[in-house]
Amino acid sequence: MDTAANVLDLGKALIGTPYTAITGKTPDALQIRPRDEIPGSSEWLLKQARKSDAGRLMVDPANPDYEGGYTQAIGGALTGVMKPNTVQQAVNQGINSALSASSGKLVYDSTGDTALAIAAGMAPTGIQTYGTDLVQRGVRGGEAGRQNMAQRIQDLKNAGVDNPTLGLASGNKLIGGVENLLQSTPGALTVMGKARDAAIAGLQQKAQEAANQASNNRGTLESGMSIQSGLNRDFRDQGKATTKQLYNKLDEVIPAQTPVNVANTKATIRALNPEIEGAPNLSPLFQNSRMLGIGRAIEADTQGTRPGVMLDIRGGGGLMNAPVAVPVAAIPGGSSTDKLPFTAVKQLRTAVGNEISDNTIMSDVPRSKWNPLYGALSGDMRTAAEQTSPAATQAFNRANNYNRANLARMERVAPFADAGTPEQAFRMYAKSAEDNLSTLQAVKKSLPEGARGDAAGTVIERLGRATNGVQNDAGTAWSPETFLTNWNRMTPATRQELFSGFKNSAEVKSAVDSVARATSMMRDTSKMWANPSGTGANSAARGILATVAGGGAAALGGLLNPAVPLSAAAGIGGINMLSRAVTSPRVVNAMASKNYIDPELVNAQVNALVGGGLLNQR
Structure with a gap:
């Protein structure tokens, strides 16, 4: 209604101004009526509301000093909260809008310059945006670094790590070193321990799923039996039958006597x-x-x-x-x-x-x-x-020719078929996957599909099994370092040979590759901090950690996560806050995302500053 009244008044002014200038009179039809007399207009609605006590309580300030003051400005500025997806985002937008209104009003009251007031009102949002951009660049670099971090996060998710730490997700070795130290620092032990355990559990689960896809008949005994049975029964019997069939054809061309x-x-x-x-x-x-x-x-x-x-x-x-x-x-x-x-x-x-x-x-x-x-x-x-x-x-x-090739392969696989125990046969097969591609190929070609899957599944299940020194009593402890060490003992060619030729082999190979890629990221991120003497790089990281915990934690936390208070206690409290920041999925996703100012938020804040009358011009 306000818009319609404005259009109507403009039309009256367009006609009435020349008419009055010529005749010296203004007809009633061209008179501009007070806005509170136009039904449906904002002034008319306020006039109707003031006719009751409840209405006056809603539209009039209890204290006339609030009229045009900072309280009113901040209240009006909360219209800058635009479609938040989370409570954290709503709080952040609310704080930005309140600071924006206060800054704009302060500058306008001091200078009377609307342009400067609007610029001051947008300053809090700009400071946070560009401050966050600086932190993002420090964590993962520019756009190329952002894309690399996004890819790392996806690769880690493919390997079962849904919530990687900031150092692991970004590949920033300095942050990775700080995370390593946090794992043994009071105030962060529990937080970092949970993050590490969750990541390892995800990797183990992904590897287990790959082993399950390969075969449900796993174990050194079970797969060894499959290998020996496949060689002694399937391969030898098939070879004999084919050889006999081919030589029987000689009877058709060479008389028996x-x-x-x-x-x-x-x-x-x-x-x-x-x-x-x-x-x-x-x-x-x-x-x-x-x-x-x-x-x-x-x-x-x-x-x-x-x-x-x-x-x-x-x-x-x-x-x-x-x-x-x-x-x-x-x-x-x-x-x-x-x-x-x-x-x-x-x-x-x-x-x-x-x-x-x-x-x-x-x-x-x-x-x-x-x-x-x-x-x-x-x-x-x-x-x-x-x-x-x-x-x-x-x-x-x-x-x-067929028989000669068959006997040659039989000679090659004989040690596996004749091994004293099935366990020995499997260990020989697994060993050939490390450094003897031709033997692996010969044995694998001689095995039925099921035996190939049994052996591959057993190998996958054992790749990440922790060494005896760090193994638990149930024998289920899983180590990404052990997985990667065993993985690197195999050449790319032997891996391709080992994880092919059976049902679901493509999916199995892809899953194991994902786990290997993730464990490699873990090792690479923390490699520079793996100093058993505790000197060198670890000492430097401890110095950085102390600085961050003592006062820098507040600044870092505030930039990484606007919901984190802008000040934090030193010592254990700061360490704990830092550990929560580097393990927070919101922080990780924020560092991997593009940084920009939401046009709707800017528009809402400008409207609150100007259209809402927060810049008092009385």
Whole structure:
């Protein structure tokens, strides 16, 4: 209504002024009425309110001295409280508005200059804003530092640390050093201890979630059993089946009774069991009895026949006549020696291959003897295939190449499969993740998906387990320092290999990477203060801490958090306040946020200063 009345009065003035100048009269229609006679206007509402005692109590000051005074100014200035999100923010805006009104009124009463009064009224907000900006820059630097701090906070949240300390969130090593000292300073022990425990608990929980995603079957015994079972059952059985399938295809291109010269195989067996010259009875004591028996048997099966005549037995001429042997052909050299049918050589080679696959340290023939025999048989079979046809050669090479690669990997993983206990198998697997990528790859490729997850989950669960010197009675203490130390023992390539190839592996790797990144931040922030002698940097930090606690705490606290009183007691009280400031989520978020003056707050304060009549112009 006030706005409508203003527009109407302007229109009357626009018409009435020239009309009066010409005629010397002002019609009633062009008369500007008193505002308290216009229903709905502010003056009319006040006039109506003053007609009752209650209304007069609401609109008129109890003490006329308050009219246009500081009390009225401060009361009107509270309109500067604009949409606060928290009680703290409302208090801060209220204090700013009260200081703004008081400063503006003081300057106006002293100078009568409205512009200076408005500038003075905005000074408290400007001082706080730019003071906070200076503190922010001191904590994390300029815009690049702000972005880096925001990223650090997000990385820490990804690792389970929802409320990092100011030093950890900002990466400021000086603040990190002060925080380290606060952990052992009276007045801050409880506050800093809770913040540290909460951060470590978050990291441990994140690591535990990653281990759970990898597998629910964890532990050195459980994962060791999975490793050995996967190697001894799944990998070996699959290898045998595939090898058999490939070699059976040779039967389609090489007739079973094709003679194969095994002279090379016989020579290899003799080389594996050499005789001691001049001591024929002593020699067997130093020869492998089973290998010696195989040599004797193959010699017997390949000795051939003596020279002679091939005969054909025919019946006699009558009932009383005996059968007659009729010569058919002469055999000057007898049947060929050193020859076995192809099917016999193939079966012998398969039997030797099975011995290699099933070989353990308790076997009566070591792999060192089986392997050369297997190679000799393979060579004899290759010669027979090459002499048969190109198709036979191609089929043999395909089967032989697969089997050679399979046996090579089996040789590589044998120590894991043959380990005395499952726990030993797991420890060997975990050790290979530190410094032997090729072995880790060979073993992992030989394992089923479930066994890979079991091993990865167990490794994750053990990465952060605190060392015995700081472990609790339940064995559940978790250390970020231990986690990072164990993590850095693995190369990036072995980490990638270890945490892949099983269900949820991408999520597991991401979670463990987050924990590693957070623990690295912890170590880096406090690295310069890790001085066991308590001298050097720690001494400097103690000096800074004493200064801050003795009087600087109030200034720092006030700048970091406007709700903190602007003065604080020295000693333990100051230390406690400082510890609460560096562990406060509000302080951390304030330091990571952009600093600006809210235009709505400025507008409200200007309106309170000018439109509200707080600058008394009587």
